[in-house]
Structures are given as structure tokens and as C-alpha cells.
Amino acid sequence: MTATILGFPTALVLSVIVIGIAIIGYVGARKRAMDKAGGDARNLHSLPNYYGMTAAMFAAIPALGVMVIWLFAQPMFVQNAVLPLIPASETANAGAQNLILSDVRRVADGLDVAISQGALIPAEITAMAGDPSNLRTILGTVGMALGSEVQPYVLAAAQKTRALSAQGRLWMVVTVITLALIGAALALRAAGPAFRARNVVERGILALLIGAASLAVLTTVGIVLSMLFESVNFFRLHDWKDFFLGSSWAPNFRGDSDLSILPLLWGTLYISLIALLVAVPIGLFAAIYLSEYANSKVRSIAKPLLEILAGIPTIVYGLFALLTVGPTLVRIFGRGEDGVLGVEWMSGATSVLTAGLVMGIMLIPFVSSLSDDIINAVPQSLRDGSFGLGATHSETVRQVILPAALPGIVGAILLAASRAIGETMIVVLGAGAIARVSGNPFEAMTTITTRIVSQLTGDTDFASPETLVAFALGLTLFVLTLGLNVVALYIVRTYREQYE
Amino acid sequence: MKDHQISETDVTTHPVKIAARDVQVYYGDNHAIKDVNVDIEDKTVTAFIGPSGCGKSTFLRCINRMNDTIDVCRVMGDIRIDGEDIYDRVVDPVQLRAKVGMVFQKPNPFPKSIYDNVAYGPRIHGLARNKAELDDIVERALKRAAIWNEVKDRLSAPGTGLSGGQQQRLCIARAVATEPAVLLMDEPCSALDPIATAQVEELIDELRQNFSVVIVTHSMQQAARVSQKTAFFHLGNLVEFGETDKIFTSPEDPRTESYITGRIG
Numbered sequence: 157m158t159a160t161i162l163g164f165p166t167a168l169v170l171s172v173i174v175i176g177i178a179i180i181g182y183v184g185a186r187k188r189a190m191d192k193a194g195g196d197a198r199n200l201h202s203l204p205n206y207y208g209m210t211a212a213m214f215a216a217i218p219a220l221g222v223m224v225i226w227l228f229a230q231p232m233f234v235q236n237a238v239l240p241l242i243p244a245s246e247t248a249n250a251g252a253q254n255l256i257l258s259d260v261r262r263v264a265d266g267l268d269v270a271i272s273q274g275a276l277i278p279a280e281i282t283a284m285a286g287d288p289s290n291l292r293t294i295l296g297t298v299g300m301a302l303g304s305e306v307q308p309y310v311l312a313a314a315q316k317t318r319a320l321s322a323q324g325r326l327w328m329v330v331t332v333i334t335l336a337l338i339g340a341a342l343a344l345r346a347a348g349p350a351f352r353a354r355n356v357v358e359r360g361i362l363a364l365l366i367g368a369a370s371l372a373v374l375t376t377v378g379i380v381l382s383m384l385f386e387s388v389n390f391f392r393l394h395d396w397k398d399f400f401l402g403s404s405w406a407p408n409f410r411g412d413s414d415l416s417i418l419p420l421l422w423g424t425l426y427i428s429l430i431a432l433l434v435a436v437p438i439g440l441f442a443a444i445y446l447s448e449y450a451n452s453k454v455r456s457i458a459k460p461l462l463e464i465l466a467g468i469p470t471i472v473y474g475l476f477a478l479l480t481v482g483p484t485l486v487r488i489f490g491r492g493e494d495g496v497l498g499v500e501w502m503s504g505a506t507s508v509l510t511a512g513l514v515m516g517i518m519l520i521p522f523v524s525s526l527s528d529d530i531i532n533a534v535p536q537s538l539r540d541g542s543f544g545l546g547a548t549h550s551e552t553v554r555q556v557i558l559p560a561a562l563p564g565i566v567g568a569i570l571l572a573a574s575r576a577i578g579e580t581m582i583v584v585l586g587a588g589a590i591a592r593v594s595g596n597p598f599e600a601m602t603t604i605t606t607r608i609v610s611q612l613t614g615d616t617d618f619a620s621p622e623t624l625v626a627f628a629l630g631l632t633l634f635v636l637t638l639g640l641n642v643v644a645l646y647i648v649r650t651y652r653e654q655y656e
Numbered sequence: 657m658k659d660h661q662i663s664e665t666d667v668t669t670h671p672v673k674i675a676a677r678d679v680q681v682y683y684g685d686n687h688a689i690k691d692v693n694v695d696i697e698d699k700t701v702t703a704f705i706g707p708s709g710c711g712k713s714t715f716l717r718c719i720n721r722m723n724d725t726i727d728v729c730r731v732m733g734d735i736r737i738d739g740e741d742i743y744d745r746v747v748d749p750v751q752l753r754a755k756v757g758m759v760f761q762k763p764n765p766f767p768k769s770i771y772d773n774v775a776y777g778p779r780i781h782g783l784a785r786n787k788a789e790l791d792d793i794v795e796r797a798l799k800r801a802a803i804w805n806e807v808k809d810r811l812s813a814p815g816t817g818l819s820g821g822q823q824q825r826l827c828i829a830r831a832v833a834t835e836p837a838v839l840l841m842d843e844p845c846s847a848l849d850p851i852a853t854a855q856v857e858e859l860i861d862e863l864r865q866n867f868s869v870v871i872v873t874h875s876m877q878q879a880a881r882v883s884q885k886t887a888f889f890h891l892g893n894l895v896e897f898g899e900t901d902k903i904f905t906s907p908e909d910p911r912t913e914s915y916i917t918g919r920i921g
Contacts (some may be wrong), residue, residue, distance in 0.1 A: 451727075537764035541827070543725060545777040545834060546754030555776070560767045 162497045166325055167227060174219045174336045181211035181340030189347040202354035207347045209357045214339035214366040219358070221330045226331070230324045237320055238313040246309075256310065259302070263291070263314035264321070266300030272300040273298050285311060352550070383634065386627035394621040399628060405591035405602075407611065415625045417632055419591040423601035427512045427587055428576035430597065434516025436569055439523025448553055459528065466521040470581040475512040477586030478505065486512055489598055502589070509597040511586035515579055519572045526571065530564030531557060563648040570644035574637040580605040604629050657838050669747060670876050673838060673868040674719060679733035681714055681723065690892040691734075696838075696885070701860060701869045703883035703900065705876060707915065709716055710836035710889040712872045715896075719870065720756035721749040730872050737838065757831030761843040763823035765830075770807050773815040774798060779857035781903040795835055800866070801829035802859045821852020832863070839863060841871040845878065857882050876916055880904050888912045 186208035194198035200207070235257060246256055270276040275298050284291060288311040292302050347353070391399070394415055402416030424474035442462060446455055455530040482505025487495060502509075534557050558565070588600025589610070611626040674696040681689035689711045696702050702919050704712035714723065721742065723729040735742050742752055754777065754862050765773050774794045776793060777783075784790035794811070798804040803825040807818070824844060831839060841860070845853040860882045864870055879886055880900060887897040888909075896912045907913045 535764070537760060537762055538766060540722070540725075540758075540760055541764040541766065541830075542776070544720065544722065544753055544758035544760070545780070545830065546750050546752070547776070547780050548750050551780055555780075556766050 166329065167223065170223060170329055170332055171220065173333060174216055174223075176220075177333070177336040178212040178216040178338055181215045181343060184340070184478070185347040186342050188344060189349075189351070189353070192348040194543050195207050199349050201349060201352050202357075206266070206353035206357050207343075207351070210351075210353045210360075211340050211343035211347070213357065213360050213545075214343040215336045215340075218339055219336035223328065223332045226324075226328045230321065230328070234317050234320045234324065238316045241313045241316060242309055243454070259304075259306075260311055260313045260317055262300060262302060263295070263306060263310055264317040266295035266298065266302070267314060267318060269300060270295060270298045281311075281315065285315075299606075377478065380631075383627050383631045386624055387631045390621055390624035390628045393624065399625070403593075405607070405624070413622055415621060416605065417629060420602060420604045420607050421632075422593045423508070423583075423587065423591065424577055424603040426508050426597070426601065426640035427515065427583060427603060428573060430508060430512025431519055431576045431579075432517035432573060433571065434513055435519035435523050435572055437573075439520045439568075440527055440565065442520065442524040443527035444553060447528045448549065448557070458594035459525070463525055464519050464521075465518070468518075470518065470579060471585075473514050473518050474581045474585035477510050477525055477582055480513050482506060482510040482586065485513075485598075501596075504600060506586060506588035506600045507598050508587060511583045512597070514586055515576055515582050518579070518582065519576060521573060522567055522572045526568035527561070527565050528570065530561045532561045533564070566647050567644050570640050574640050577637055577640070578605060578633065580609060584609060591655055604633050608633075662849060668712055670699050673698040673737065674870075675734075675739075676715075676718075677734040679715065679718060679731070679735060681711070681718060681732075682730045683714075683726075684728045687897050688892055689718070692894045694894060694897055696870060698775045698868045698870060699866070700885055701864050701871060701883040702885040702887065703879035704870065704872045704887050704889060705874075705879050705915070706849070706889035706895075708874075710888075711892040711913055712889045713842055715889070716842055716870060716872050719838065719840055720757065720758055720850060722753070724749050748872050754834045755836050756838045756840060757834060757836035759824070759827050759831050759839065759844045760845045763820055763908070765818070765823050767814065767816055769812045770798075770815045770818070771802070771811040774829050774833050776830060781834055783834065789848050797829040797833035798826075800832050800863070801825045802855070802862070803829060819852070821848050821855055824848060824852065828856070828859060828863075830921045837868065839867045839869045841869065841876060844871055846874060853878075888915060890915070 186204050189200055189207035190197065190204050197204050238260060239257075242253075242256055242260075246252060267276065267281060271278065275294060286308060288306040288308060290309065294303075295302060398414065398416055400417060402414060403418060404414045405416055405419045406414040416420045446459055446462075450458060485504055485507065486502050488497060489495065489499060492498065492500040538556050538560060539552055542556045547555070583603045584606045587602060587606070589602050589606065590600045591602050591607070592599070594601070608626045608629050611623055611629075617623055672695045674693055674694075676694045676696075679689055679692040680687070704716060704722060706712050716729060717723045717736075718731050718735060719742075721731075723731055731743065737756065741747070758768075766776065768776070771794055774797050775790055778790060778793050786792055795804065796809075798807060805820060805821060807813075807826075815823065824847075827843075828839075844860075845856050848856065859880065860871065861867060862883075871879075871882065883900045885898065886900040886903040888895045888903065888907075888911075890911050896907060896909045898908075903912060904916055907916065
């Protein structure tokens with residue numbers, strides 16, 4: 157924002173003014189309520205502070221809300237207003253139109269800066285309207301670099317943008333301050349023994365909390381929608397049958413590629429399965445040991461150590477897969493006569509097994525830490541009951557504690573599964589880049605996430621199916637993990653209904 | 657040794673089931689049970705009463721060695737069931753607990769079906785050779801616990817879905833299913849409403865036919881209603897032990913009198 161008041165951004169100054177009005181309203185309303193109550197707070201419906209808070213709330217919230225909306229909406233209105241000034245021939249497609257509009261904005265901002273620094277006076281700009289050819293140099297000297305010579309229509313549009321923006325800002329200031337004053341005045345007028353200020357404040361706080369909660373949900377919806385629109389674009393350019401049912405993944409930047417998700421989905425699920433086969437037994441046994449058998453001293457050391465695994469960045473796990481686990485596996489399962497087993501099953505270090513093993517190690521702390529908490533939450537009375545019947549410790553764990561903790565453990569496993577499906581860096585380095593459907597765990601395969609990375613890195617053209625496919629892949633991944641979470645919730649809930 | 661003499665002078669109509677001599681319990685440095693001597697009879701309900709923290713639950717948990725599961729707890733002295741020293745090295749506390757059943761303060765059915773709750777002990781100890789035998793054991797236990805008629809049509813329903821009183825009777829059925837010689841009850845009615853309490857008390861009276869029952873209770877009315885023998889604990893000491901009627905009508909020790917008349921505790 158180049159628009160300033162005394163050197164500060166308009167929005168900041170305006171916020172300070174509104175907050176000032178709110179504070180004055182707070183003090184005033186509190187005092188007025190007390191005066192009306194004859195100086196005795198017991199005559200009031202609510203505590204005196206609530207009257208003040210009502211005034212502050214009425215003054216600040218609508219005014220600041222309108223300001224935020226105004227700040228977002230104004231550029232759009234201005235843009236629509238200046239669009240007719242640009243010749244239709246220059247705005248044939250959306251890309252060109254965006255370029256010109258951004259030029260207009262930059263010129264407008266540049267003119268503001270130039271005027272504030274004294275490099276230009278408004279009359280000079282008006283004089284340049286017919287031939288703005290040296291404007292680029294002048295704006296360059298004030299630090300606003302332009303990509304091309306300024307066309308006359310760009311200057312005209314920029315001038316109009318400046319005029320409209322200045323006008324809009326003025327109206328915004330007037331509206332916001334008026335709103336703040338009206339809000340404060342209303343609350344001030346209402347303040348008195350009969351006004352139920354506490355209820356009003358609490359309803360206001362409730363609205364605030366609901367707003368915070370819905371913001372998170374709306375963000376999710378926004379993410380899904382943005383993925384959805386790009387995916388729709390992709391399916392306009394590429395046959396959906398090939399995407400979902402085709403058999404090969406062979407992107408080709410000259411066009412006409414095979415873009416089927418199936419080989420990638422197979423790789424994703426295969427690697428995740430191996431990772432879970434590693435993580436679930438080890439994690440669960442570790443959790444049982446820690447929560448049931450370890451004494452408090454061992455536990456206080458072992459649990460944090462195990463949880464450190466969860467703090468290692470996944471790229472480090474990827475390096476571990478690439479440099480240590482992969483070559484070790486090759487030494488065991490490959491190299492023919494020179495290998496440990498004397499077999500020739502594995503040729504390269506990158507394979508499903510490499511990535512799966514390392515990912516499994518990464519998931520162990522997730523499974524163990526969550527399961528440990530869940531096992532600890534099983535009431536001691538159940539253990540006592542089982543011991544009291546002459547069950548041994550292991551019988552108690554197997555037949556009472558694990559069944560009681562099962563819903564939570566299933567939840568932990570599904571959480572680990574969705575991490576495995578969404579994991580990227582380990583598979584980039586450990587699994588290879590070959591998309592294929594095969595049951596051989598010693599072969600290199602690739603996953604959905606790594607292909608999203610490779611389709612979006614480097615030179616990308618967001619109009620080609622080879623790039624847009626990343627969004628369709630991302631959306632599929634999202635639906636997959638969402639489905640997994642829904643299933644997890646369903647399992648947990650039916651189990652709860654049965655046993656609580 | 658005074659308590660010892662009391663139990664010997666008592667007219668015992670049943671043989672002694674549990675004999676405790678010079679029992680001491682320490683929780684770390686805390687001397688929780690001091691020199692307790694008591695003889696508990698077969699086919700009798702014995703009530704342990706006393707103010708909170710007096711050691712009555714601790715002593716109860718010595719009888720099935722549940723205190724072994726607490727690291728800092730040390731038990732000394734001699735406790736015999738049917739003449740066998742239960743703290744002997746050759747006794748496996750796990751096997752002992754099958755012989756000495758326990759019912760806890762809060763009903764704690766396992767998150768399993770009613771049937772599986774009762775069958776839990778018999779399955780672990782291999783008491784049934786086949787399904788039919790197990791069915792019999794479960795049915796007999798549920799009948800003994802006076803809950804058979806309420807649950808016979810829904811044995812596969814979860815035990816946690818029963819009401820509080822039913823859950824506690826289910827836990828009693830679970831405890832008697834392993835055919836214990838002794839049944840220990842640690843305040844079995846303190847989490848129940850008066851109607852459920854009455855049902856459980858009635859049940860305890862019936863269980864006397866087959867078991868030696870030891871019950872810890874905070875309610876002196878309950879002790880008077882269900883027990884034949886009463887032991888009064890105070891600050892880790894067994895103050896007085898004898899016929900319930902006598903303890904409640906003419907206690908010998910002034911501390912017992914103070915407690916039952918409500919002056920200490």
C-alpha cells in the first residue's frame with residue numbers, strides 16, 4: 157500500500173482511530189452505567205466492565221470488519237472500472253489481460269511514489285498523457301522498474317486507478333469512523349441498570365469463537381475447491397478414463413502423454429503397506445513395553461528417545477534410505493554370487509522395500525507414542541480386575557488391555573497410514589521414479605506424491621495436461637486420506653457404542 | 657497377642673479358613689499394618705470396618721497378594737489359607753488369585769460380552785474342557801450371583817452396558833466362576849444406589865453358603881446387616897475382632913465404641 161496518512165498506511169492509522177474510539181466508548185459506557193446505578197454496582201444487571209466491553213465491541217467489530225472487506229473489495233471494483241479504457245484487442249485472452257492490469261497497477265503505484273518523492277508533479281503527468289514514453293525512465297529512478305514502455309492507454313488507466321483509489325480510501329475512512337462512532341453511541345445510550353450487558357458480550361464472544369472455528373473449515377473447503385477447479389481443467393484436456401483406468405504413466409512434454417493414476421496408486425499403496433508392516437508391530441510392542449512393563453525410570457528415558465524419531469525431517473530419512481538402507485539391501489538380495497544370499501533379485505538401491513522399510517521406521521514413533529497414551533488411558537480398575545481373577549500380566553495385556561484400547565490403536569494405525577500415503581521425501585529418494593504395477597518389492601516404483609513433485613518442478617505451463625495432472629493427483633490423494641479418516645472414525649464410533 | 661486370644665476364646669462354629677499371624681505391611685517407610693493377628697472362618701461373612709486409611713483395604717489385599725503389584729509395598733508375617741502359607745516361595749501369586757476371588761469398589765466389567773466376562777477366569781485357568789462345560793460354568797456363576805434371570809437372554813451383549821448394580825453382580829459372578837475358596841470384597845456397594853446395594857447384600861448373604869467372604873465396608877449398618885464376624889481397624893492396628901452382634905452392642909475397646917457411635921472416623 158502506497159496510500160499513507162502522515163507516512164503510515166491508511167489501514168493502520170484507521171485501526172488505531174477505531175481502537176481509540178472503542179477505548180473511549182469503554183470508559184464512557186462503564187462510567188455512564190455506574191452513574192445511572194447511583195455509583196453502586198449491585199444495582200446493575202451486569203458487572204460494570206461488561207457495559208464498557210459492550211461499547212468497545214459495538215465500536216470496533218463492525219467498523220474493523222467493514223474496513224477489512226473494503227480493503228479486499230476496492231481493488232476489484234477499481235479494476236473493473238478501468239478495464240473499458242484498455243483496447244479490446246490487447247485483452248484477447250485472460251493471460252494478456254492480467255499482464256496489462258498488473259502493468260496498470262505498477263504504473264499507478266509508481267506514480268504515487270514519484271509524486272511523494274517529488275520526482276513528478278501531477279501537472280507533468282497530465283501533460284504526458286499523449287506520449288508517456290519517458291515515464292519508464294522516471295519511474296525507474298524512484299525504484300519502480302517496468303517491463304516495457306508505458307502505452308498511453310496504460311497511463312490513462314493508471315491515472316483513473318489512482319483517482320478511484322484515492323476516492324475509495326476517503327470514503328472508507330469516513331464510513332469506518334462513522335460506524336465506530338455510531339456503535340459506541342448506541343452502546344453508550346443503552347448502558348444502564350436495565351441493559352443486560354453480560355449477555356450481549358457473551359454472545360459477541362460466542363460469535364468470535366464460531367468465526368474462528370469456521371475459518372479453519374472454510375480454509376479446507378477453499379483448498380479442495382482450488383484443487384477441484386484445476387482438476388476440472390485437467391479433465392477438459394485429458395480423458396478421465398485414461399486417468400483412472402489407464403495402465404501406464406508416461407508423461408511427455410511434447411503432448412499426447414499417458415497419464416494414468418493406477419501405477420502410481422499401486423506404488424503408493426504397496427510402499428505404505430510395507431511401511432505399516434514394519435511400523436505397526438514394532439510400534440505396538442514398544443508401546444506395550446513402555447506402558448505396561450517398563451519402570452518409570454526406563455520410561456522417562458526411552459519414550460522421549462523414541463519420540464525424537466518423529467522430529468527427524470523426512471529428507472534425512474530419505475538420505476538414510478538412499479545411502480544406507482538401499483545399498484545394504486542390495487548387498488543382501490543382489491549382486492549374485494558376491495551378495496550375502498547369493499541371489500540376483502535386486503539391481504538398484506532404490507526399491508519398494510527400501511522406501512517401505514525407512515518409512516516404517518519413520519512411522520514407529522507415531523504408532524508407539526499414540527498407542528502408549530491410549531494404553532495408559534485404560535483404567536487401572538480393569539487391570540486389577542484381571543489380576544484379581546488370577547490372570548498373568550501377559551494375559552491381561554492380550555485379553556483385557558489391548559481390546560479395551562483397540563479403537564484408539566486403530567485410529568493410530570490409520571493416522572500412520574495417511575502419513576505413509578502422503579509421504580514424499582523418503583519415496584523421492586528411496587523408491588525410484590519408475591511407474592509400474594508389479595508385486596516384486598525389490599523393484600523401483602514411484603508414488604503419487606513424487607509424481608506431483610516432478611510434474612510441477614522445472615519449466616511448467618499451467619495450460620498443459622502434463623502439469624494440470626498434478627492437481628488431479630493431489631485431489632485423488634486428498635480423497636484417499638479423507639476416506640481413510642472417515643473409516644477410522646466409523647470404526648472408533650461403532651466400537652465406542654458397543655463398550656461405553 | 658491380645659487379638660489372637662480373642663479369636664481363640666470365641667465360639668467358632670466353622671473351621672478356620674484364613675489365619676494371619678504378626679502381619680506387617682510397609683509402604684516405603686510408612687508402617688501401614690501393624691502386627692495383625694486374625695482367624696477368618698469358612699462359610700462366614702467377616703466385615704472389616706474402620707476409618708479411612710486405617711489399613712483395612714491394605715490387609716484385604718494381602719490375602720490375595722494384590723499388594724505384590726505395588727512396587728514399594730512390603731508384606732511380612734504369616735498368612736495361611738487352609739494351612740498353606742500363601743507367601744511361601746513355591747506359591748504362585750497368579751494361581752493364588754484364582755483361589756481367592758476379589759470384587760472391587762467400582763464395578764469393573766471388561767469391555768467384552770457378559771458371557772466372556774464370566775468365562776474370562778475359567779478360560780485362563782482351563783477349567784472347562786469344551787464349550788458345553790464352559791456354558792455350564794457361566795450359567796452357574798451367573799445364577800450364584802443372582803443375575804442370571806436378568807441377563808440370560810443377552811449373554812452376548814457388552815457387560816459395560818448393564819446398570820451399576822448389575823455390573824457389580826456381574827463382577828461377583830466373574831469372581832465366583834473360578835470356584836475360589838475365599839471371596840474378598842473391597843467396599844463392593846460404595847458406588848451403588850440403595851436398591852442395588854440391597855440386592856448385592858442379599859447376594860453376599862447367599863454366598864456365605866459356599867464361600868468364606870471378607871468384606872471391607874465404610875457403612876456400619878452394612879457390616880451389621882451382612883456379617884457374622886467384624887474386625888475393627890484403627891491406624892493400622894486390629895483393635896477388636898469378634899461376633900458382629902457383640903462388637904456393635906458391647907465393644908470391649910473404647911476406640912471401637914467411639915467409632916461405632918460416630919465419635920472418631
